[in-house]
Amino acid sequence: MATEADxxxxxxxxxxxxxxxxxQAEMDPAPISVPEHYQGSGKLDGRRAxxxxxDSGIGRAIAVLFAIEGADVAIVYLDEHDDAQETxxxxxxxxxxxxxxxxxxxxxxxxxxxxxxxxxGLGGLDVLVNHAGEQHPRDxxxxxxxxxxxxxxxxxxxxxxxxxQAALAHLGEGSAIVNTTSVTAYQGNPSLIDYSATNGAIVSxxxxxxxxxxxxxxxxxxxxxxPVWTPLIPATFPAEKVADFGDHVPLGRAxxxxxxxxxxxxxxxxxxxxxxxxxxxxxxxxxxxx
Numbered sequence: 001m002a003t004e005a006d007x008x009x010x011x012x013x014x015x016x017x018x019x020x021x022x023x024q025a026e027m028d029p030a031p032i033s034v035p036e037h038y039q040g041s042g043k044l045d046g047r048r049a050x051x052x053x054x055d056s057g058i059g060r061a062i063a064v065l066f067a068i069e070g071a072d073v074a075i076v077y078l079d080e081h082d083d084a085q086e087t088x089x090x091x092x093x094x095x096x097x098x099x100x101x102x103x104x105x106x107x108x109x110x111x112x113x114x115x116x117x118x119x120x121g122l123g124g125l126d127v128l129v130n131h132a133g134e135q136h137p138r139d140x141x142x143x144x145x146x147x148x149x150x151x152x153x154x155x156x157x158x159x160x161x162x163x164x165q166a167a168l169a170h171l172g173e174g175s176a177i178v179n180t181t182s183v184t185a186y187q188g189n190p191s192l193i194d195y196s197a198t199n200g201a202i203v204s205x206x207x208x209x210x211x212x213x214x215x216x217x218x219x220x221x222x223x224x225x226x227p228v229w230t231p232l233i234p235a236t237f238p239a240e241k242v243a244d245f246g247d248h249v250p251l252g253r254a255x256x257x258x259x260x261x262x263x264x265x266x267x268x269x270x271x272x273x274x275x276x277x278x279x280x281x282x283x284x285x286x287x288x289x290x
Contacts, residue, residue, distance in 0.1 A: 226283025
């Protein structure tokens with residue numbers, strides 16, 4: 001029986017957006033944020049979570065699923081205000097609080113301010129999800145400029161250091177940090193070399209920090225999605241490539257944010273209480289042995 005995700009793959013027309021990080025409201029078809037028939041069970045009751053990149057795509061799925069599981073959330077985003085307001089509306093529909101925070105996370109002071117606003121708005125912090133990222137394809141390695149390299153690392157890696165450092169003052173025993181890396185950290189991507197490198201750094205960061213924070217009772221894990229239908233895709237690739245995005249994986253299609261979000265629920269909750277320094281791989285069947 002064809003799933004909604006299978007049907008979307010067949011119906012997806014070529015499309016492109018001219019700027020990153022992309023706008024979910026402009027995508028056709030719209031990504032699926034919540035699994036059909038998902039039932040919350042209080043896994044995150046009373047928890048307070050900060051999610052970078054929480055306005056759309058996987059970040060929106062995380063925010064809404066956290067709300068369904070009982071958490072209040074703060075979402076950090078660049079400038080996609082309409083997408084962020086829609087995520088807030090979806091979170092509040094489930095009876096939880098949402099604090100939208102526009103912020104360029106590539107700057108340390110901005111990250112400190114974002115964490116302070118999240119703590120003020122939520123009354124504390126228990127879960128941190130470092131999810132925001134950007135990517136810029138180049139066919140030739142020599143065409144990666146110093147500006148692009150710095151920007152990609154600032155958004156994808158520096159921000160993880162800055163946000164986590166600021167958040168640690170508010171996290172205590174029983175808290176959880178969940179980082180987003182990518183299948184590219186394990187397989188590489190010939191047109192996304194700097195992006196692949198940032199995700200490799202996030203894997204190493206996750207493993208190293210988990211060892212340091214274990215004695216404080218704070219768990220640090222990560223999720224490495226494969227191809228997923230999010231605004232970053234039409235904002236990254238030419239229209240003809242977007243039309244068949246994800247066809248190469250064993251399951252034959254791109255994933256939906258709704259299929260990735262539950263991994264974050266698991267790692268943020270006590271269901272994963274004996275896991276730290278680990279990476280989950282919802283990637284459509286690609287075996288990475290990582």
